[in-house]
Amino acid sequence: MVSKLGDWLNERTGWRATYTAVFLRKIPKINWAYTLGSATLFAMVIQIVTGILLTLYYVPEPQQAYASVSYITNELPFGWLIRGLHHWGASAMVLLVVLHMVRVIIYGAYKYPREFTWITGVALLLLTFSFGFTGYLLPWDQRAYWATVVGTQIGEVTPIVGDTLRAVMLGGEEISGLTLSRFYGAHVWVLPSVLLLLVGIHLYLVIRNGITSVPKRGE
Amino acid sequence: MTEDAEQPVVEAEGSAAESSDGPETEAAGVSRRKLLIGSVGVMSGAIAAGVGVPAIFYVAGPAQEQGGEQEWIRLGSVSSVELGAQTLMKATVERRAGYLTTTEELSVFVSTENGSDFVALSNICTHLGCRVRWVDEQDGFFCPCHNAVFGPDGSVQTGPPPRPLDRFETKVEDGQIFIRKT
Numbered sequence: 001m002v003s004k005l006g007d008w009l010n011e012r013t014g015w016r017a018t019y020t021a022v023f024l025r026k027i028p029k030i031n032w033a034y035t036l037g038s039a040t041l042f043a044m045v046i047q048i049v050t051g052i053l054l055t056l057y058y059v060p061e062p063q064q065a066y067a068s069v070s071y072i073t074n075e076l077p078f079g080w081l082i083r084g085l086h087h088w089g090a091s092a093m094v095l096l097v098v099l100h101m102v103r104v105i106i107y108g109a110y111k112y113p114r115e116f117t118w119i120t121g122v123a124l125l126l127l128t129f130s131f132g133f134t135g136y137l138l139p140w141d142q143r144a145y146w147a148t149v150v151g152t153q154i155g156e157v158t159p160i161v162g163d164t165l166r167a168v169m170l171g172g173e174e175i176s177g178l179t180l181s182r183f184y185g186a187h188v189w190v191l192p193s194v195l196l197l198l199v200g201i202h203l204y205l206v207i208r209n210g211i212t213s214v215p216k217r218g219e
Numbered sequence: 220m221t222e223d224a225e226q227p228v229v230e231a232e233g234s235a236a237e238s239s240d241g242p243e244t245e246a247a248g249v250s251r252r253k254l255l256i257g258s259v260g261v262m263s264g265a266i267a268a269g270v271g272v273p274a275i276f277y278v279a280g281p282a283q284e285q286g287g288e289q290e291w292i293r294l295g296s297v298s299s300v301e302l303g304a305q306t307l308m309k310a311t312v313e314r315r316a317g318y319l320t321t322t323e324e325l326s327v328f329v330s331t332e333n334g335s336d337f338v339a340l341s342n343i344c345t346h347l348g349c350r351v352r353w354v355d356e357q358d359g360f361f362c363p364c365h366n367a368v369f370g371p372d373g374s375v376q377t378g379p380p381p382r383p384l385d386r387f388e389t390k391v392e393d394g395q396i397f398i399r400k401t
């Protein structure tokens with residue numbers, strides 16, 4: 001029954017060829033360090049799902065932001081779980097992308113013909129940091145506020161454009177409701193759009209070029 | 220993992236070029252590949268359920284919140300109700316939605332035949348929730364949305380409403396009228 005449905009769909013979509021290319025592709029003999037990319041992808045999916053769920057209740061407005069987060073955490077059923085997954089998942093993302101990058105450096109997997117995969121990977125690393133930075137403000141508590149003060153002042157030391165950069169980031173001279181709403185917009189719309197595009201390219205390249213084998217002595 | 224280092228790690232099914240040896244079968248008749256695919260499926264399902272089931276409760280959370288015991292709401296003085304007429308009385312009620320408390324105006328048509336027994340009718344049309352108003356010429360409540368008419372006792376005269384106007388429980392205390400949702 002299921003296989004018949006699969007055949008029916010395959011005749012019309014050719015999904016089996018894609019499935020084979022993605023999941024049944026040939027790979028060299030490798031080790032557990034090669035699972036870090038997939039682990040990152042998994043963490044990303046968790047972040048997307050829990051993030052979408054959080055937007056159902058979170059309100060990016062100074063009077064309500066903290067109250068809505070507190071409502072999610074303390075009053076909603078499993079709100080603590082959804083927020084907890086998103087909170088710890090964010091740290092896991094940073095950890096995993098860095099470990100993934102370290103593996104690629106150590107095994108020299110950034111070399112020809114995979115330079116462009118590496119470049120998109122670096123962009124994804126920076127995106128992950130941007131997610132962390134913009135998401136950190138959203139609970140709108142003291143830690144969020146002062147972390148953003150510090151973070152934007154770090155941005156201010158950028159030569160020549162520093163002051164402008166900080167003002168654009170904050171939407172003014174000081175942290176305000178404008179900062180909160182633009183961080184929220186960046187966190188849930190701008191960054192995810194770019195992220196999905198880049199992840200798509202990154203994965204396409206991983207499949208197209210195949211993965212590297214563990215380098216041998218003398219290579 | 221180590222004992223089958225000679226085996227190809229992944230066999231591309233359906234790519235005829237490489238299918239020299241068939242899928243390895245064990246005594247039970249379940250190939251290693253099938254078992255692994257199966258366990259990946261089971262684990263994925265478990266993780267999806269681990270997030271998905273709490274998510275259902277999370278999404279449905281506010282719908283579960285009970286208002287608790289209905290409270291008596293003070294409408295106003297008994298003397299403001301005219302005998303044998305419909306008097307629109309208003310009260311502000313607090314409504315708690317999640318972490319927000321808002322005030323909302325409640326409008327109720329109050330009437331009495333003898334000055335001691337009061338009838339309080341909601342002004343919300345039972346069809347689709349528009350607000351009805353009293354029309355003297357029709358001797359009834361008129362709903363502007365779909366031309367429904369309710370009688371002075373709230374019964375449906377014409378139009379689509381499925382049931383009469385909602386009635387509140389009433390009581391009089393110290394010359395004040397109170398209502399309560401039933």
